[in-house]
Amino acid sequence: NAGVTQTPKFQVLKTGQSMTLQCAQDMNHEYMSWYRQDPGMGLRLIHYSVGAGITDQGEVPNGYNVSRSTTEDFPLRLLSAAPSQTSVYFCASTQGNTGELFFGEGSRLTVL
Amino acid sequence: GDSVTQMEGPVTLSEEAFLTINCTYTATGYPSLFWYVQYPGEGLQLLLKATKADDKGSNKGFEATYRKETTSFHLEKGSVQVSDSAVYFCALSRSGNNRLAFGKGNQVVVIP
Numbered sequence: 375n376a377g378v379t380q381t382p383k384f385q386v387l388k389t390g391q392s393m394t395l396q397c398a399q400d401m402n403h404e405y406m407s408w409y410r411q412d413p414g415m416g417l418r419l420i421h422y423s424v425g426a427g428i429t430d431q432g433e434v435p436n437g438y439n440v441s442r443s444t445t446e447d448f449p450l451r452l453l454s455a456a457p458s459q460t461s462v463y464f465c466a467s468t469q470g471n472t473g474e475l476f477f478g479e480g481s482r483l484t485v486l
Numbered sequence: 487g488d489s490v491t492q493m494e495g496p497v498t499l500s501e502e503a504f505l506t507i508n509c510t511y512t513a514t515g516y517p518s519l520f521w522y523v524q525y526p527g528e529g530l531q532l533l534l535k536a537t538k539a540d541d542k543g544s545n546k547g548f549e550a551t552y553r554k555e556t557t558s559f560h561l562e563k564g565s566v567q568v569s570d571s572a573v574y575f576c577a578l579s580r581s582g583n584n585r586l587a588f589g590k591g592n593q594v595v596v597i598p
Contacts, residue, residue: 378529405584416490416575416588417530432585464529473518473579473586477529 376400380465380478387455387485395450395481397465405468406448407475410434410461417464423448455485488513490576492589500597501568507561507592509550509576517578519543519552519559520586524573533561533574571596 381396399406407422419432423442437459439451448467452459462482466475493508511517518537522530534543539554550561559576576589 407584409588414590416590417586418588419585422585466530468584471582471584473520473577473584474532474535475522475530475584475586477531479527479529 378465378467378476378478380463380481382481383479384482385484387452387483389456389485391455392451392453393455393483394452395463395465395483397448397450397478398446399448399465399467399476400446401467401469401476402445403467403469403476404445405470406442407432407466408438408440408448408450409464409466411464411480412461420450420463452483455483457485459483460485488517488578488580488587490578490587490589492576492592496593496595498595498597499566502565503596505561505563505566505570505594507574507576507594509559509561509589511557511559511576511578513557513578513580515580516554517580519550520577520579521548521550521559521561522575522577522588524575524591526572530575566594566596568596568598570594 378399404425408420409417421440423429465478520535521533523533524530534545536543536552542551573591575591577586
């Protein structure tokens, strides 16, 4: 059972480049979300989805887009990367409304 | 809005010492409370949770009690091991959703 899989694990971008962080889960979870983790700031919610075709903004959505065409996948897109988006990104999923999130191993992004 | 405050700074202690990490929260209503742990190079994983006042969550020797009167959810372990070295995050969610608000996290280092 793979759980939540994120790719890539590491990425370096130049300012203005675009990229997509992939997230896939094999647990048939309806709820999926993206967080960013910055030193001294904990985790902050970027976007979330309660099911296929439904997405909504979290605490820090600016500069990021998401879509949810299938239950399994929830990609996070950076359209024009900025140095302020240098961070570690975590995808998480769960079923129901328990708050018990299952996290991927993270994707470390550096924007130069 | 809802928020979680964790004590400042890393925690360094010797093996078999007693560990306490303080967590207080601000929220309307009756949130659920969580402790998540992040081992080096990994994503977060749920350590324990409590969903109503006076509930005690416990797992792997760790305990935390939901104290509504002091709006606190302090994490404790009686005798830590080197393998407990990790970052610990306190979090809350309003009942009925998975949009967790995380504290800043505390690095715990256990020295043999």
